[in-house]
Amino acid sequence: MFDNFPLWPQRASTMAGNVDALYIFLVIVSGLMTLLIFTAVIFFAARFRRRRGVPAEQIEGSTPLELTWSVIPFVVFMVIFLWGAVVYFKGRTPPRDATEVYVVAKQWMWKLEHAEGQREINELHVPVGRDVKLIMTSQDVIHSFFVPAFRMKQDVLPGRYTVAWFHATKPGTYHLFCAEYCGTQHSGMIGSIIVMEPAQYEAWMSGGSTGPLSATGEKIFAELGCSTCHRTDTQGRGPNLQGVFGKPVLLEDGRTVIADENYVRESILDPGAKIVNGFKPVMPTFQGLVSEEQLNALVAYVKSLSNAGESGVKASPAVLVPAKGAGKAPAKGSQVQ
Amino acid sequence: MATENPQPERVNYLNKEYGVGSWLLTTDHKRIALLYLISITFFFFIGGFFALLIRLELLTPAGDLVQADTYNKLFTMHGMVMIFFFLIPSIPAVLGNFLVPMMIGAKDLAFPRINLLSWYLYIIGGVMMLHCMLTGGVDTGWTFYTPFSTAYTNTKIVEAGLAIFVAGFSSILTGLNFVVTIHRMRAPGMTWSRLPLFIWAHYATSIIQILGTPVVAITIVLVAVERTLHLGIFDPKLGGDPLLFQHLFWFYSHPAVYIMILPSMGIVSEIIACFSRKRIFGYSFVALSSIAIAVFGFLVWAHHMFVAGISVYAALIFSLLSYAVAVPSAVKVFNWTATLYKGSIHYDAPMLYAFGFLGLFTMGGLTGLFLAALGINVHVTDTYFVVAHFHYIMVGGAVMGYLGGMHFWWPKISGKLYPEGWARLAALIVFIGFNLTFFPQFILGYVGMPRRYYQYPPEFQVLNVLSTAGATVLGVGYLLPMIYFLWSMRYGKPAPDNPWNAAGLEWKTASPPPTFNFDEEPVVTWEAYNYEQLDGARKEEVPVAG
């Protein structure tokens, strides 16, 4: 029962090193502070215990001392705040060329789809050493995609996309938990992230692919009749979607917004919200006509139209210098069975 | 003076009149405080019972003691009962009600009838919550997050919500009563700089109760309206934003944790001053830091939502403000420690609880810094690290302070002395049991065990077993005070007016005090914590109590 008793989470992503460094710094600072307070209290309690004939010395207080132990903690807090903010920003800005995985959270299971088309339930196979960007939404309540080994957690909300990314540095199988209470089987909504060597990953990828997600998206784009208005030339009643994704879009009421995943999703489900400049609001809503998976496929298709220049299917695995943390010997803790 | 009072039984608020009516229709703030004491202890043991069931379930990785749904209801009910029916009312309603008028030299609170109404609202809320628990309970967690609470569960959310709504008004009216009393009914000479720090702490608590509770009240009304009349305000299918619920909920629920801890800080200030025979170091800084905590407490709520989907820039702002609110708490801890310097310290039970508070609140506060750091928060939020953090503050801080206060003022409340030996033993057991229960949860949290998990991967079992062992010790630790307090009501030695020779107006009157607190209205001519005068007057006799 006690064969596997980790006291420290596995370190399997670039972020893990940064978070652990800040954590250890804070443990040391807090440990020192707790030690200081405990020894002061115990020493004073012993040294100044009540003795007959020795009255307490009334000390009013000293403003300079008060200022010192207000300002110094605040300065230390600011250091911690800035360090935490830097780590947070790095964790919340996905690199541009990351491979994308669409995650749909449903009461008590995770459905994952690779851009290359593979579909998985409660499991995610990723190659080591490549940035992976997760585009997540929920079909019902709020869930939270939590991989302790990657020090990554991001709530998954119904009605919009939330994005998270990681860069696995150590092959192995790591826990995937749902971290936001979501009902009866909240503790059963778990899975695993299987990080594989690139060669193993290619082998796994080749089998069982129904074609890239963007291809499925293209099929749905045609079936639903989107192509009748969104044509490749400029006579269409809807805007031409070539090269739209990721670029700013001028709206009819003068605002400009970046065409990200949430914009594409909103334009499909609630076309009236943001009308592109120079177009009439004639697009019907597809709310309820399109499932989450079809929606993900359409978003992947629109995305593929804008980076048409690249090879589309397999983004070349950019050779990345292993992050500082990954170089060290893997931390204690064996394979998770 | 600490002399025995052998003369015949004097008329006091306890033996002035008997009969159920004299208790259930009383407007005497002291009797209402005792009514609260009984009802709060009742709810504390219900919440504690749920906690033990949760810990028993978590002994084994598989869910084998109770069903998944039952477990979800257990931790929800544990949260709701402990927070809304024990922690928020406990110190303000029991010790605050009893002591605020006496400490400022008033005969009663400003609105005695509203004070009784507050207790009845608390009882109505309590009965509604009990009925809700017995007929199905709630399984959303005490946080009621939408859209789960509004659309994906059919447990009794509306009834539990209305119970909390009603109990919330009891908290609002208590806060209102205290603020008006402290402003309007101080004895002549009791200026703001002579107020005991207990009063400053309760003033700050009342500010939060008055300004925060209504926002959660309207949020609960919106959830109830959405469930019953389908008016979808938080409903994502209509385009509603579930994060708006979290903003409105945490706008109250973070300041609520300061409602729970500030009164304990007030108690600890009184105890440390009395048992070090010294004025608190930097009195004005400690007083103003209570107010600073109350005001800053309203600026930081979204540090509960860093991974919930709020914008990165908002997370930055709230993380920065969260560090600002940590400074006053740090100032308080430093001042308490500095008060011990060159004191004349005596280790009675209240002082042991104050030391316990000092240690555990420091650790709770420091782990709050971990959670405020954005980088670490992403990893540790919604894990057992958070569970350990807030239990260190609430159980290690608020409950230790509450027990310390109960021991310190028990002679004044009951007119009897509690058994000192047993009290010190209980303090030790609570301290040890507490640490054994919650320190392993810090490690569990960082290793990655999520909150509210009915079953967990086997590698987390050892730490969970330790935590459950600690919970049983803690349970025993909490039973002891109830037993010997009841025992002392019957068999305790009669208490002198001022057993600890403490400073403060409440010690200038008899124990237990007469119904109108003072035979003739006190006029305050001395500064707060004038232990020099008190010790000067009786240099030779060392006040050994019990």
Place this chain on the structure above:
Amino acid sequence: MALAKRRFPLPDSQTIPGQTVAVHGEGHNPALLHHFAEQQQQRDAASLGMWIFLATEVMFFGGLFCAYLIYRLKYFAEFSAASKTLALSLGATNTAVLICSSLTVVLAVYAAQHAKRSMLLGNLILTIILGFVFLGIKAVEYNEKFEKHHVPGPSFQFNEVNIPGHPGQYANPSHAQIFFALYFVMTGLHALHMIIGIGIFVWLLTAAWKGRFTPQYNTPVEIGGLYWHFVDIIWIYLFPLLYLIDRHP
């Protein structure tokens, strides 16, 4: 703080000079509660208590204003379309009704302080009547909303409603439903507070009729007045925010 001049409560036998003994004929002024030293302290306490209660009410409505602010910025088009369906004339009349009722309340407080019995009773009655007129107009508005199926829930319909300023563009029904949800919760809560206000003034009327209020003791009228003015202030904000979002042609 006026601390020094406060004295300990007078022994029961001695009454406050110049104080007419009220109907009950007790030793001291019946309205002076036992734990207050004197009349002025009790009045100050009651007034401060009511102001703090109004602070809780401001935060109570504040949560709704926060939800309104966020959804108005998020779905401005639907909010202006839905706001246009509200009856502007009824809303404006209601605002005028409440302002008049605030006047009658202030006159009632003035009358109580100057022992003008008929003026006090008249204004109290007027206030209650205006309160009922307000609720009547509100009932008419709600009824019209029921008929137009604008009440959120399964029966809600809001199809093909133009967005003002964008002819041909239809409002998204689900977002408009959020506006009406907020409309009904905010005006409903306000109407509930209006009903409580009318209840308070009926009680004040009976007490005034029995002659309990004198220039020395009229705190309840004052406190009731503060509450009524607060309910008026809430409507002063609700009217433009709900009715006047986008009324230009």
Place this chain on the structure above:
Amino acid sequence: MSEHSSSPLKTYVTIWLTLLAGTALTVYAATVDLGHFNAAVALTIASCKALLVALFFMHIRGASEKLVKLVVIATVFFLFILLALSMADYGTRAWS
């Protein structure tokens, strides 16, 4: 309240008329297209009316106590905190 704080009837009536005028003004202002300023104008008019009611009808102006003014200002401050810091999230959500 002691004698001096209840203003004579004339003041009440003038305040009452000003409030009615304010209502008429805000209704008229809504029919004029000021773009984004419509909301700002409506809110300022409403705040002026609320201030008039508070100062004259609720006798804040005449009150000797600074405490009541402090309570009102503190309440408005905390309401502003709720609105402003919530907007800190919603306003900046489109930036990332």
